Amino acid sequence: MIDQIMESLKESLNQVLPMTDKNWNEASPYFQALHFASNEMILPEGATCEFIHFIHKGSARSYYLDMDLKEVNLLLCREGEFITDYESFLYQKPASLCIEALENVTTISLHKKDLEQLYKKSLYWNQFGRMMAERIFINSKRRTENMLFLTPEERYLKLIEQHPHFFQRFPLKHIASYLGITPQSLSRIRARLTKSN
Amino acid sequence: MIDQIMESLKESLNQVLPMTDKNWNEASPYFQALHFASNEMILPEGATCEFIHFIHKGSARSYYLDMDLKEVNLLLCREGEFITDYESFLYQKPASLCIEALENVTTISLHKKDLEQLYKKSLYWNQFGRMMAERIFINSKRRTENMLFLTPEERYLKLIEQHPHFFQRFPLKHIASYLGITPQSLSRIRARLTKSN
DNA sequence: CGCCAGGTTGAAGCGCTTCAACGTCTGTGG
DNA sequence: CCACAGACGTTGAAGCGCTTCAACCTGGCG
Numbered sequence: 001m002i003d004q005i006m007e008s009l010k011e012s013l014n015q016v017l018p019m020t021d022k023n024w025n026e027a028s029p030y031f032q033a034l035h036f037a038s039n040e041m042i043l044p045e046g047a048t049c050e051f052i053h054f055i056h057k058g059s060a061r062s063y064y065l066d067m068d069l070k071e072v073n074l075l076l077c078r079e080g081e082f083i084t085d086y087e088s089f090l091y092q093k094p095a096s097l098c099i100e101a102l103e104n105v106t107t108i109s110l111h112k113k114d115l116e117q118l119y120k121k122s123l124y125w126n127q128f129g130r131m132m133a134e135r136i137f138i139n140s141k142r143r144t145e146n147m148l149f150l151t152p153e154e155r156y157l158k159l160i161e162q163h164p165h166f167f168q169r170f171p172l173k174h175i176a177s178y179l180g181i182t183p184q185s186l187s188r189i190r191a192r193l194t195k196s197n
Numbered sequence: 198m199i200d201q202i203m204e205s206l207k208e209s210l211n212q213v214l215p216m217t218d219k220n221w222n223e224a225s226p227y228f229q230a231l232h233f234a235s236n237e238m239i240l241p242e243g244a245t246c247e248f249i250h251f252i253h254k255g256s257a258r259s260y261y262l263d264m265d266l267k268e269v270n271l272l273l274c275r276e277g278e279f280i281t282d283y284e285s286f287l288y289q290k291p292a293s294l295c296i297e298a299l300e301n302v303t304t305i306s307l308h309k310k311d312l313e314q315l316y317k318k319s320l321y322w323n324q325f326g327r328m329m330a331e332r333i334f335i336n337s338k339r340r341t342e343n344m345l346f347l348t349p350e351e352r353y354l355k356l357i358e359q360h361p362h363f364f365q366r367f368p369l370k371h372i373a374s375y376l377g378i379t380p381q382s383l384s385r386i387r388a389r390l391t392k393s394n
Numbered sequence: 395c396g397c398c399a400g401g402t403t404g405a406a407g408c409g410c411t412t413c414a415a416c417g418t419c420t421g422t423g424g
Numbered sequence: 425c426c427a428c429a430g431a432c433g434t435t436g437a438a439g440c441g442c443t444t445c446a447a448c449c450t451g452g453c454g
Contacts, residue, residue, distance in 0.1 A: 064342070064345070064346070066346050072345055072346065086331075086334065087335060087338060090331055096342075119324070123320055123323060126320060126323045126324060126327060127316070127323060129327050130323060130326050130327035130330055133327055133330035133331045133334055134283075134287055134330045136334050137283065137284075137330055137333050137334035137337055138284055140334055140337040140338050140341055141284060141337050143341050144337055144340050144341045144344065145261070145293075147341065147344040147345065148261070148269055148344065148377055149261070149263050149269065151409085152409085152410075153409095171431090171432070171433090172432080172433070173431095173432070173433080180345055181410075181411090182410080182411065182412085183432080183433070183434090184410095184411080184412085184433090184434080184435085185409085185410060185411075186433095187433060187434050187435080188409090188410090188434085188435085190434095191434080191435085348441085348442095349441085349442075350441090368399095368400065368401090369400075369401065370399095370400070370401080378442075378443090379442080379443065379444085380400080380401070380402090381401090381402080381403085381442095381443080381444085382441085382442060382443075383401095384401060384402050384403080385402085385403085385441090385442090387402095388402080388403085395454105396453100396454095397452105397453085397454085398451105398452090398453090398454105399450105399451095399452090400449105400450085400451090400452105401448105401449085401450080401451105402447105402448080402449075402450100403446100403447085403448080403449095404445105404446085404447080404448100405444100405445090405446090406443100406444085406445090407442105407443085407444085407445105408441105408442090408443080408444100409440105409441100409442090409443100410439105410440090410441090410442090411438100411439085411440080411441100412437100412438085412439085412440100413436105413437090413438090413439105414435100414436085414437090415434105415435085415436080416433105416434085416435080416436100417432105417433085417434080417435100418431105418432085418433085418434100419430105419431090419432085419433105420429100420430090420431085420432105421428105421429090421430090421431105422427100422428090422429085422430105423426105423427090423428090423429105424425105424426090424427085424428100
């Protein structure tokens with residue numbers, strides 16, 4: 001079982017940056033499988049994020065708590081993707097995000113101190129870390145661009161097009177929050193669109 | 198002159214990640230000084246971004262052109278900061294950003310192909326690249342968070358607090374665009390605030 | 395002097411938010 | 425087995441702050 005999981009992780013990582021057996025053997029002892037029940041906190045409020053979690057099974061969300069304790073979703077993730085509060089992880093300071101399992105989740109997780117070991121001894125894992133940072137940046141940039149240029153309705157339409165599975169898997173309230181609007185607004189947008197289809 | 202400029206660059210880079218003389222000597226032949234007149238395009242529309250520009254003197258902005266050809270500023274930069282379309286630079290594809298000099302600008306610029314040379318032969322420059330990506334990510338994240346959580350008025354107040362020099366140096370229309378609002382709205386926000394001070 | 399860019403101000407409108415009520419579904423306990 | 429509670433989604437009404445279009449003021453510059 002754990003072997004299968006590691007094998008699928010290896011394949012995922014290989015797609016980010018092809019690795020040799022040596023590269024893999026350097027790192028594989030550091031990966032650990034973790035389990036979280038649905039609704040369990042993967043990163044509780046105010047904690048420091050110690051892991052990068054590669055989601056093997058299940059789904060999760062990361063969200064902010066604003067001043068009024070309202071939640072605003074940053075990311076909705078499923079298997080094959082990874083989730084972390086990268087800023088907290090990088091600088092080992094209390095996270096501004098929370099991470100919650102939306103279903104029963106299995107992750108393969110890499111601890112900060114282990115990643116640092118890899119950075120010290122391996123050019124490959126350094127490059128890998130750089131490419132992780134680049135990908136996380138691109139994600140964040142896409143999000144910013146969406147918020148800057150698109151109306152809530154346009155963001156909704158784009159989401160349907162690019163991530164239709166969101167609507168199969170996540171409750172609308174989480175999707176609304178991800179789109180940066182209230183559930184009521186999302187409901188009205190949907191009503192408007194089906195009326196004028 | 199050029200020696201002074203290189204020396205100040207070396208100091209800046211040293212603050213990102215301390216380097217040995219060997220590290221510096223590996224890279225210094227690759228840096229080139231470039232000059233741009235006020236209002237000159239550093240990265241014209243649709244071009245591919247080939248450089249990371251460290252601004253030595255002057256200021257610049259990066260902006261998007263949306264569908265209606267309206268400009269939306271992403272960043273306003275001054276000396277000591279760097280500017281690039283990092284996504285375009287990374288993947289060498291046409292930029293979604295434009296970059297324009299706001300004053301006469303001198304940059305020290307590093308070409309993509311030269312950075313790749315450095316990545317190949319040096320662990321230091323790999324780490325440096327990773328830390329650049331991390332910083333660019335943090336910037337982008339801050340921007341996203343501002344757009345998600347703060348009202349235009351709150352964004353304005355925060356900008357005054359954190360970057361008061363913007364108001365000395367950049368016209369209000371650029372600041373409005375940077376805040377994601379129209380110049381009229383910014384004007385009204387300012388009027389509202391001075392009235393109720 | 396007259397032009398133009400930058401900034402302000404007015405009026406109208408739109409789409410979001412908020413508060414509130416209500417329907418529906420699901421799960422749980424009497 | 426039914427009744428109720430709670431979560432989720434929808435709908436209505438009111439309000440607010442932004443945008444848009446437009447007019448106008450000001451200072452800098454040919």
